[in-house]
Amino acid sequence: MLxxxxxxxxxxxxxxxxxxxxxxxxxxxxxxxxxxxxxSDDELQQEIAPGKNRVFYLLGHLTxxxxxxxxLLRLGARLYPELDQPFLTDADRTSPDQISxxxxxxxWADVSAKLNGAIAALPSDEWLTRHDAVSEEDFGKEPARNRxxxxxxxxxxxxxxxxxxxxxxxxx
Amino acid sequence: MLxxxxxxxxxxxxxxxxxxxxxxxxxxxxxxxxxxxxxSDDELQQEIAPGKNRVFYLLGHLTxxxxxxxxLLRLGARLYPELDQPFLTDADRTSPDQISxxxxxxxWADVSAKLNGAIAALPSDEWLTRHDAVSEEDFGKEPARNRxxxxxxxxxxxxxxxxxxxxxxxxx
Numbered sequence: 001m002l003x004x005x006x007x008x009x010x011x012x013x014x015x016x017x018x019x020x021x022x023x024x025x026x027x028x029x030x031x032x033x034x035x036x037x038x039x040s041d042d043e044l045q046q047e048i049a050p051g052k053n054r055v056f057y058l059l060g061h062l063t064x065x066x067x068x069x070x071x072l073l074r075l076g077a078r079l080y081p082e083l084d085q086p087f088l089t090d091a092d093r094t095s096p097d098q099i100s101x102x103x104x105x106x107x108w109a110d111v112s113a114k115l116n117g118a119i120a121a122l123p124s125d126e127w128l129t130r131h132d133a134v135s136e137e138d139f140g141k142e143p144a145r146n147r148x149x150x151x152x153x154x155x156x157x158x159x160x161x162x163x164x165x166x167x168x169x170x171x172x
Numbered sequence: 173m174l175x176x177x178x179x180x181x182x183x184x185x186x187x188x189x190x191x192x193x194x195x196x197x198x199x200x201x202x203x204x205x206x207x208x209x210x211x212s213d214d215e216l217q218q219e220i221a222p223g224k225n226r227v228f229y230l231l232g233h234l235t236x237x238x239x240x241x242x243x244l245l246r247l248g249a250r251l252y253p254e255l256d257q258p259f260l261t262d263a264d265r266t267s268p269d270q271i272s273x274x275x276x277x278x279x280w281a282d283v284s285a286k287l288n289g290a291i292a293a294l295p296s297d298e299w300l301t302r303h304d305a306v307s308e309e310d311f312g313k314e315p316a317r318n319r320x321x322x323x324x325x326x327x328x329x330x331x332x333x334x335x336x337x338x339x340x341x342x343x344x
Contacts, residue, residue: 152196159331
């Protein structure tokens with residue numbers, strides 16, 4: 001059995017890059033989890049700023065975007081395609097909510113568990129292979145269109161909405 | 173002389189990881205540049221939401237944070253230490269602004285040019301070496317405290333404030 005020091009020493013540079021980007025993703029997701037958990041179901045109805053999206057919409061939006069990462073990163077089938085219409089295609093409050101707050105929280109938790117588990121388990125070199133929205137042929141010409149690029153873009157996207165959630169002043 | 177195809181083929185996996193994270197950083201910075209450029213000097217005085225930070229403060233805040241990345245990533249001396257007090261230590265509007273909008277924009281441009289140039293030029297494996305806030309000894313035990321971790325955390329941070337800037341409704 002390898003000691004932890006030996007384990008470290010056999011890591012390749014690619015392994016250490018993969019550890020770094022996965023660690024950063026995990027931290028960004030923990031931060032979002034904490035933010036969403038800080039809102040009661042009633043508070044999810046608040047807007048991030050006057051006239052802007054509700055927290056509820058951002059929870060659905062991030063769930064839908066992350067659910068779509070499963071096939072995009074070739075990590076498996078998505079879980080909640082029905083969230084695309086209300087939380088990606090439509091703007092907030094286009095139609096009455098079809099999903100309850102507890103059900104939406106469950107969708108977020110399910111998607112997070114499946115996605116983040118698969119991300120943590122992906123072998124290092126696999127991050128450098130194509131994502132699902134680029135053909136094998138195009139990827140041959142543009143090798144930067146890899147899974148890593150998706151993870152990085154979605155991390156900035158998560159930060160984007162996290163910054164908005166941080167603005168919410170809870171009503172007493 | 174190597175053709176561009178041969179250049180690609182001699183890239184190591186670590187090189188391709190480095191290309192990916194630097195590309196993502198560059199995109200996040202281009203996005204922030206575009207947002208800040210979209211505000212007139214007068215509009216920089218607007219708040220991102222009622223009672224929250226002004227755009228002007230976020231411009232100074234991101235300039236100070238990124239300026240500090242120069243020594244933190246061991247990429248050289250910082251350029252504007254005088255921005256720490258008003259934009260990091262103090263909250264917005266603690267005291268009257270000591271810097272004009274054009275001067276603050278210049279600081280942002282100077283810091284961006286130096287930092288982003290050095291980031292793009294860093295050899296791949298250097299991302300896996302320690303950042304300046306960890307000792308050699310501690311780094312030996314915790315190799316994840318590397319320059320890559322700083323870049324990733326600051327990318328999420330940039331996204332965080334980018335999401336806030338996107339909320340500003342410009343007054344006519």
